């Protein structure tokens with residue numbers, strides 16, 4: 001099959017040639033005709049098989065026949081990096097068709113996006129949160145959307161994005177075609193997607209398994225030896241670019257630091273970075289300025305960087321679907337790649353699930369010459385060092401607690417690292433994996449039994465540990481000194497109302513007009529209930545005078 005068989009307009013064919021595509025991939029061959037006919041489509045195909053062009057090309061073709069200058073195609077994507085990448089694909093495929101696109105995502109100033117939107121764009125590629133901001137501010141009009149595309153549909157329909165997606169769908173008033181694309185679609189998510197489409201045509205290419213162009217290996221290792229082993233793997237393996245996945249933002253950051261200290265040029269990509277930094281990191285990695293990128297799952301979906309030869313799971317993902325997407329960053333289109341995973345005792349179930357998914361056993365490897373017998377203190381573990389909560393039933397070291405070797409129970413390096421002064425005993429106990437024998441002591445001290453993650457229950461904590469109830473307004477005068485100073489500045493104030501300085505807040509609420517004409521009140525801070533301004537007959541509600549109005553919605557409002 002060739003692209004000519006779709007009868008694309010010359011401008012669209014010019015885009016295809018500009019991207020160097022010779023033949024349509026299977027998902028393109030099967031998805032393009034029903035999209036051109038106007039059907040709703042669910043497109044499922046392995047990672048790196050050209051799903052973006054499978055929806056972009058027919059949509060560009062269809063847009064040639066409708067009036068320009070308004071948003072006609074809306075693409076929703078789960079991450080900012082992916083939104084940029086999809087917009088870039090529309091740019092290169094639609095350049096000759098004079099299609100104008102705009103990417104919309106958070107973390108950057110809205111003004112530039114607003115200017116671009118006002119200039120008239122045909123395609124908007126957006127992350128849901130920022131798109132809703134634009135909708136609420138009235139800076140985007142999506143009423144004329146003819147095609148809605150949800151890329152990485154299963155991710156977008158999972159619990160995190162669902163409410164935003166529902167809100168966006170409500171804003172699409174005119175009948176439109178809905179296209180959902182992903183490499184994976186668990187059945188429970190699929191049920192949700194069905195509500196958004198009418199008689200969808202489902203196109204599934206192959207199984208929803210990791211791309212067959214990727215080979216899989218696991219390196220069994222103890223948790224505390226992961227970093228030295230990873231560094232050893234990086235030293236001894238021939239690689240082009242390597243993408244390493246860590247579970248947490250701090251874990252990714254710390255791991256990148258450690259790899260840098262071992263002499264590699266590396267960077268981390270995680271949600272704590274500013275958007276400018278995220279962009280710079282992505283560009284640097286894309287251009288090959290550095291060869292190793294340590295990332296959280298924000299890099300797991302959709303990113304298309306052809307020189308990634310290895311994906312390494314430093315921490316295993318939570319689901320087999322996540323594994324599929326992570327390792328799909330290598331072996332894209334007609335290339336091959338390798339997926340390596342460092343697995344500890346607690347990853348056994350996940351490895352079994354992945355084996356089931358790829359329908360073959362995964363080879364277990366050892367690094368020759370690596371000292372697997374090093375003690376715990378020789379290694380650093382990143383996820384443990386800050387904020388890592390062990391899974392239920394497992395210690396931070398990855399052993400099932402009941403199986404934990406005696407020598408490793410206490411003390412361990414993690415407990416030793418922790419400053420004893422400011423760490424609550426229950427969290428120490430949970431982190432060190434100390435078994436249930438510690439619990440009675442914590443109960444005696446007034447804490448409830450530690451919950452998963454070592455969080456206190458405030459109900460059972462000693463009084464001193466209870467949080468002070470706060471509310472969102474600050475009385476005009478928080479201290480007596482303030483009141484006296486004000487009384488000096490406004491001598492008539494206290495006398496007119498006939499109240500003492502201790503009651504000054506009451507006088508404010510009783511005489512708001514008089515007060516407001518003399519001194520503007522500041523009610524935007526926090527105060528304890530003890531300082532809360534009283535109002536006769538109204539114990540709980542804020543007096544109208546104190547009510548904060550919504551900030552004005554304007555482009556220049558810096559608080560928005």
Ligand SMILES: Nc1ncnc2c1ncn2[C@@H]1O[C@H](COP(=O)(O)OP(=O)(O)OP(=O)(O)O)[C@@H](O)[C@H]1O
Pocket residue numbers: 020021022023024025028045046047048049050051052053182183301302303304328332333
């Ligand atoms: N017909 C084609 N011929 C040659 N290369 C193609 C063709 N279609 C797409 N590609 C290239 O294949 C690569 C992967 O495409 P794309 O990013 O759309 O994959 P995907 O299926 O969306 O992957 P993922 O599931 O990871 O998002 C891109 O570099 C793209 O330019």
